Amino acid sequence: MKLKSVDEQVAILMHGAEYGDEQIKEMMTRELRQRLTEADKEGRPLRVYCGYDVTAPDIHLGHTITMRKLRWFQEFGHDVTFLIGTFTTLIGDPSDRDEERSMPLTELIEQNALTYAEQAFKILDREKTSIRYNNDWLGKLTFADVIRLASHFTVQQFLVRDRLRNRYDKNEPLWLRELLYPLAQGYDAVHLQTDIQIGGTEQLFNLMAGRKLQEVFGQRPQVCITYPVLVGTDGEMKMSKSLGNYIGVNEPPEEQYGKVMSLPDDVMLHYFSLVTRWLPDQIAAIQADLEQGRIHPMAAKKKLAWEIVDAFNGSDAADAAAAHFEKVHQAGEFPTDMPTFTLKQPTNIIDLLVVAGLCKSKGEARRVVQQGGVRLDGEPVGSADTRIEPNEAVLQRGKRHFVRLVTG
Numbered sequence: 001m002k003l004k005s006v007d008e009q010v011a012i013l014m015h016g017a018e019y020g021d022e023q024i025k026e027m028m029t030r031e032l033r034q035r036l037t038e039a040d041k042e043g044r045p046l047r048v049y050c051g052y053d054v055t056a057p058d059i060h061l062g063h064t065i066t067m068r069k070l071r072w073f074q075e076f077g078h079d080v081t082f083l084i085g086t087f088t089t090l091i092g093d094p095s096d097r098d099e100e101r102s103m104p105l106t107e108l109i110e111q112n113a114l115t116y117a118e119q120a121f122k123i124l125d126r127e128k129t130s131i132r133y134n135n136d137w138l139g140k141l142t143f144a145d146v147i148r149l150a151s152h153f154t155v156q157q158f159l160v161r162d163r164l165r166n167r168y169d170k171n172e173p174l175w176l177r178e179l180l181y182p183l184a185q186g187y188d189a190v191h192l193q194t195d196i197q198i199g200g201t202e203q204l205f206n207l208m209a210g211r212k213l214q215e216v217f218g219q220r221p222q223v224c225i226t227y228p229v230l231v232g233t234d235g236e237m238k239m240s241k242s243l244g245n246y247i248g249v250n251e252p253p254e255e256q257y258g259k260v261m262s263l264p265d266d267v268m269l270h271y272f273s274l275v276t277r278w279l280p281d282q283i284a285a286i287q288a289d290l291e292q293g294r295i296h297p298m299a300a301k302k303k304l305a306w307e308i309v310d311a312f313n314g315s316d317a318a319d320a321a322a323a324h325f326e327k328v329h330q331a332g333e334f335p336t337d338m339p340t341f342t343l344k345q346p347t348n349i350i351d352l353l354v355v356a357g358l359c360k361s362k363g364e365a366r367r368v369v370q371q372g373g374v375r376l377d378g379e380p381v382g383s384a385d386t387r388i389e390p391n392e393a394v395l396q397r398g399k400r401h402f403v404r405l406v407t408g
Contacts, residue, residue: 004076006033006036006037006040007033009036009072009076010029010032010033010036011280012072012279012280013032013069013072013073013225014029014032014225015273015280015283016065016227016228016273016274017225017226017227018201018226018227018228019201019204019226020201020204024204028223028224028225031223032196032223032225035195035196035223039078039195045077045078045079046073046078046079046195046196047078047079047081047192047193047194047195047196048070048073048078048079048080048081048194048195048196048197048198049080049081049082049083049132049188049189049192049194049196049197049198050066050067050069050070050081050082050083050197050198050199051083051084051085051088051134051185051188051197051199052082052083052084052085052116053085053088053089054084054085054086054089054109054112054113054116055089055112056112056241057111057112057115057116058115058119058241058248058249058250059116059119059120059248059249059250060239060241060246060247060248060249061230061239061246061247061248061249061271061275061308062229062230062232062238062239062240062246063249064123064249064275065200065227065230065274065275066198066199066200066227067082067120067123067124068123068274068275068276068277069198069225069227070082070123070124070129070198071123071124071125073196074124074125074128074129079130080124080128080129080130081129081130081131081132081192081194082117082120082124082129082130082131082132083132083133083134083188083192084113084116084117084131084132084133084134085134086109086110086113086133086134086135087133087134087135087138087139087184088134088138088181088184088185088188089109090106090109091177091178091180091181091184113133117131119249119250122249122311122312123311132192134184134188134191137187137188137191138184138187138188141187146180146183149183149186149187149213150180150183152212152213152216153182153183153209153212155179158179158182158205161205164178164179181206182205182206182209183209183213185203185206185207185209185210186206186209186210186212186213187210187213188210189207189210189211189213189214189222190210190213190214190217190219193214193219194210194222195220195222195223196222196223196224196225197210197222197223197224197225198224198225198226198227199224199225199226199227200226200227200228200229201226201227201228201229202229203226204224204226207222207224207226208224210222210224211224227274228274230270230271230274230275231267231270232245232246233245233246233247233259233262233263235263235264235266235267247259247260247308249312253309253312253313253317253318253320253321254320254321254324254325254335254400255400256305256308256309256312256313256321257305257306257308257309257318257321257322257324257325258321258325258399258400259400260301260304260305260308260309261301261302261305261325262399263301263304265297265301268290268297268300268301268304269283269287269290271304271308272286272287272304275308276304276307276308276311277307277311278307286300286303302322305321305322305325306318306319306321306322309321309322328399328400328402334394334396334402335402338394338402338403338404339357339402339403339404340403340404340405340406341355341356341357341395341403341404341405341406342405342406342407343388343390343391343405343406343407344390344407345390346387346388346389346390347387347388348384348385348386348387348388349365349369349374349381349383349384349385349386349387349388350362350365350366350369350384351365352388352395353365353368353369353374353395353397356395356403356405357403358395358397358401358403359397365384366384368397368398369381369382369383369384369386370384373397373398374395374396374397375395375396376388376393376394376395376396377393377394378394378396388405390405390407391405391407392404392405392406392407393405
């Protein structure tokens with residue numbers, strides 16, 4: 001790609017960044033511009049990293065916000081480290097949750113780390129990415145080392161964070177290990193001697209702790225760039241696999257496309273800004289088109305869905321997913337490649353939904369039926385007491401899940 005000017009790089013890297021404090025944002029923007037200018041004059045790359053705790057094996061779109069920015073740093077010629085928190089995952093970051101996180105097993109962390117790294121290369125340039133594991137240095141610190149790190153912070157500084165303060169005020173458990181997390185993440189910056197660290201807005205305290213520790217160790221404090229969390233497909237809650245409102249990077253293209261198309265219109269720009277490869281002026285143009293009625297929200301959403309599928313699966317898969325959506329969801333046709341299930345005897349709809357793989361439990365099946373989310377050959381199944389007779393038919397759950405029933 002054509003080398004971007006410093007101002008263009010700043011515009012791209014800071015697009016979508018949030019701090020919750022305009023003065024901090026202005027300071028970090030100024031420092032980022034200064035670092036980029038110096039690097040350009042000196043002909044040296046900046047050291048950039050982002051850390052990821054591996055609490056689950058799969059990556060969803062919410063995780064890719066920072067990965068997209070890391071990719072931009074790579075495009076601009078800088079050194080990028082994808083840091084896997086094999087040590088910090090054991091501690092558990094309380095920054096983005098109101099309750100204590102349970103401590104995961106070491107074996108599970110190691111398994112998740114392998115899948116995280118491989119999925120990250122759907123976005124990052126494999127040849128230009130350094131994969132590091134923070135257990136390699138944090139696991140070697142002595143108790144005396146930890147005490148020295150802790151001596152540069154007060155408990156009051158930690159408790160200014162709302163989530164910890166709320167639990168403290170409610171007399172709910174607040175474990176000492178949770179207060180150690182920012183020290184661990186801060187020391188990552190020291191060890192990597194980083195110029196720039198990126199992360200989620202909820203992690204700003206941890207990133208700033210890295211700045212302070214770098215100064216303690218005689219290093220120039222890093223530039224911190226933070227981005228907001230991604231709203232899930234429900235349009236309200238943070239994207240999370242546990243909430244079921246996620247779009248996974250390894251999901252089938254048709255599933256990814258369909259989930260994007262289910263987004264509420266008012267969160268589209270949130271997605272345009274945070275998870276696409278589009279430049280700020282492209283995003284501004286589509287925003288203006290939406291606001292002035294030059295493009296229908298449905299058409300804009302199709303552009304978004306195609307872009308997301310193309311980013312992870314290629315243009316052929318994106319075209320096929322778009323055609324699938326048109327055929328199944330807009331034209332009202334059934335897909336031709338749905339799985340089959342052999343129905344040998346009359347079966348209650350609740351049991352059938354579970355054994356056919358459309359629901360994980362009877363409770364979930366009953367809820368879906370009661371909400372009107374189940375159809376047989378296009379007709380709603382209105383009662384949980386409905387018995388399905390052996391016959392050739394299409395059983396459908398929601399807008400994207402189909403099973404062809406056959407007799408046997």
